[in-house]
Amino acid sequence: MLVHESAWMPTGLDPEVPSAARVYDYFLGGYHNLAVDREFAHRAQETMPDLPVILRTSRRFLRRAVHFLLDEGITQFLDLGSGIPTAGNVHEIAQAVAPHARVAYVDRDSVAIAHSALMLEKNANAVALRADLRRPRDVLHSDVVTDLLDLSQPVAVLMSAVLHFVESDAEAQSIVAGYRNAIAPGSFVVISQGTQETAGEQGEQVIRLYDETDSPFTARNRDQFTQLFKGLDLVDPGVVYVPQWRPESPDDVDEHPERSCAYGAIGRKPLY
Ligand SMILES: C[S@@+](CC[C@H](N)C(=O)[O-])C[C@H]1O[C@@H](n2cnc3c(N)ncnc32)[C@H](O)[C@@H]1O
Numbered sequence: 001m002l003v004h005e006s007a008w009m010p011t012g013l014d015p016e017v018p019s020a021a022r023v024y025d026y027f028l029g030g031y032h033n034l035a036v037d038r039e040f041a042h043r044a045q046e047t048m049p050d051l052p053v054i055l056r057t058s059r060r061f062l063r064r065a066v067h068f069l070l071d072e073g074i075t076q077f078l079d080l081g082s083g084i085p086t087a088g089n090v091h092e093i094a095q096a097v098a099p100h101a102r103v104a105y106v107d108r109d110s111v112a113i114a115h116s117a118l119m120l121e122k123n124a125n126a127v128a129l130r131a132d133l134r135r136p137r138d139v140l141h142s143d144v145v146t147d148l149l150d151l152s153q154p155v156a157v158l159m160s161a162v163l164h165f166v167e168s169d170a171e172a173q174s175i176v177a178g179y180r181n182a183i184a185p186g187s188f189v190v191i192s193q194g195t196q197e198t199a200g201e202q203g204e205q206v207i208r209l210y211d212e213t214d215s216p217f218t219a220r221n222r223d224q225f226t227q228l229f230k231g232l233d234l235v236d237p238g239v240v241y242v243p244q245w246r247p248e249s250p251d252d253v254d255e256h257p258e259r260s261c262a263y264g265a266i267g268r269k270p271l272y
Helices: 020-027 035-047 051-071 090-097 110-119 136-141 143-148 169-182 200-212 222-227
Strands: 076-080 102-107 126-130 156-160 188-194 262-268
Touching: 020 035, 020 051, 020 110, 035 051, 035 200, 051 090, 051 156, 051 188, 051 262, 076 090, 090 102, 102 110, 102 143, 110 126, 126 143, 136 143, 136 169, 156 169, 169 188, 169 222, 222 262
Parallel strands: 076 102, 076 156, 102 126, 156 188
Antiparallel strands: 188 262
């Protein structure tokens, strides 16, 4: 399918700079990307041929996480760095099980939010907000979020494949703490992010390539990733490579989960 760029491209966008959101959209088979994004994606894939598989693996972790949260009775989701909508968006996964589940999408990318808003026009239980997740207070106090989510009740805060776009560990920890402190006890925080530990030289080269995009990439090792969950109780199986997080079928995990080059975990805010 060919969708003409002028039909969806927001004004004010720099067509010369690859966007992490649009590159991800391209890798997942979406159409909301520009020549500059596709050219970047091709170079990244030449450098690291497994990249599209790695990104789809990360997306499957998100789906399993949402299923787990629904099983735990969670019906409110704050999806930070939600990306350009593609197959298997959080509201689709959640509302298929719990039709009244509420989802607030947050992204700083104008294409991601324009397209999300369009898709959600007829969905009373899902909204999209253009904001920077690094400012938890602005996100949590935005009318768009507070009109939909009751933050006095448990909620799931999703940060899937996004904190690797925050450079410093201290800032990443303080962002998570900002959300953790504001949410009700019994709420959950889901995080996945890229690691260089198993990515080798190919991974280092792709990380350097991302410096050309609007979102430079910072990989984290297991310790740095685990530190993000301070003040939260890790849900079983704790910090693992994303395919190892409660696989639902043999398609979810093979004998080399480390090739996912990403850690994933879910933490729960203690009740007391
Ligand atoms: C790799 S995509 C992940 C999409 C989705 N969460 C998933 O797991 O499939 C990362 C998204 O995070 C967004 N992003 C990066 N930094 C952000 C920030 N500081 N605030 C809000 N969104 C951000 C990007 O625009 C992009 O859409």
